[in-house]
Amino acid sequence: MTDWVKGVVADITHWTDNLFSLSIRADIAPFTAGQYTSLALDIDGERVAQPYSILSAPGTQPLEFFFYTQLEGDLSRKLSRSVAGDTVWVQQQPEGTLTLSGIKTPGRNLCLMATGTGVAPFISMLQTDLPWQQFEHVALVYAARVWDDFQYRELFAALQAKYPERFTLLPFISRERRDGTLHGHIPDKLRSGELERHLGRELKADDSHVMLCGNPGMVKDAVTILQTRGFRDNRPGQPGQLSYESYW
Numbered sequence: 001m002t003d004w005v006k007g008v009v010a011d012i013t014h015w016t017d018n019l020f021s022l023s024i025r026a027d028i029a030p031f032t033a034g035q036y037t038s039l040a041l042d043i044d045g046e047r048v049a050q051p052y053s054i055l056s057a058p059g060t061q062p063l064e065f066f067f068y069t070q071l072e073g074d075l076s077r078k079l080s081r082s083v084a085g086d087t088v089w090v091q092q093q094p095e096g097t098l099t100l101s102g103i104k105t106p107g108r109n110l111c112l113m114a115t116g117t118g119v120a121p122f123i124s125m126l127q128t129d130l131p132w133q134q135f136e137h138v139a140l141v142y143a144a145r146v147w148d149d150f151q152y153r154e155l156f157a158a159l160q161a162k163y164p165e166r167f168t169l170l171p172f173i174s175r176e177r178r179d180g181t182l183h184g185h186i187p188d189k190l191r192s193g194e195l196e197r198h199l200g201r202e203l204k205a206d207d208s209h210v211m212l213c214g215n216p217g218m219v220k221d222a223v224t225i226l227q228t229r230g231f232r233d234n235r236p237g238q239p240g241q242l243s244y245e246s247y248w
């Protein structure tokens with residue numbers, strides 16, 4: 001049985017027609033950056049729930065979440081119509097293993113690869129001290145369809161200013177061409193070596209950890225490529241250099 005706590009919408013930001021962020025005040029159990037919880041609405045007498053990564057840093061309120069809405073299902077669309085003061089049910093106990101605390105083999109490089117709203121757990125991590133304590137260099141490879149979908153740019157700019165030698169942002173845009181971004185998909189550019197050329201460093205199993213999140217196609221293809229290069233899944237009791245989570 002899920003324990004639900006009543007959350008109250010503090011704010012909603014509509015970035016585009018199909019992307020928005022919600023800030024929700026909710027007294028949930030402490031979480032580790034990278035974890036998710038479930039959000040639910042009571043729709044026609046039924047509690048409809050889905051998991052969502054927590055984008056905000058641990059220990060801060062309100063909690064923040066980042067959503068894509070152009071979907072068949074009810075929940076994301078209904079959440080997009082929220083206004084301040086609305087109730088959203090929040091699973092009291094966050095969960096998930098896509099966290100830096102689960103990495104037993106810190107290396108020189110941490111590479112975070114995300115598509116769309118899959119960037120949320122990494123934004124939470126990047127706002128904590130952990131990546132900067134565990135790794136010399138941190139890269140965020142973030143793929144969106146169009147530039148307008150590429151959000152949280154101010155936060156990334158602040159990280160680049162704070163860690164000019166240690167943080168690299170590599171934006172991918174699949175449906176537009178734009179200076180300063182890579183055109184196409186993460187697995188293709190990983191396979192061809194172009195991704196690493198743009199990062200200015202090679203991803204090697206003996207000194208790198210790669211975390212992936214979002215579209216299952218991207219995750220599966222990129223993981224397969226990295227596994228052929230000697231990367232292994234990070235599992236409890238079996239440390240590896242790959243951690244990943246698919247959103248569907």
Ligand SMILES: Cc1cc2nc3c(=O)[nH]c(=O)nc-3n(C[C@H](O)[C@H](O)[C@H](O)COP(=O)(O)OP(=O)(O)OC[C@H]3O[C@@H](n4cnc5c(N)ncnc54)[C@H](O)[C@@H]3O)c2cc1C
Nearest residue numbers: 050051052053066067068071072073074075076117247248
């Ligand atoms: C661990 C975990 C964490 C998640 N975190 C987030 C998050 O932070 N933000 C978020 O928007 N979603 C997230 N999701 C997906 C989310 O749980 C729902 O599946 C999504 O909101 C669709 O729910 P729905 O009921 O509105 O539509 P549904 O009818 O259930 O839509 C399902 C279909 O929508 C597509 N889809 C689902 N999620 C996305 C997405 N994020 N972007 C593009 N297409 C998608 C897939 O094709 C999927 O089959 C997460 C999923 C998991 C498993």
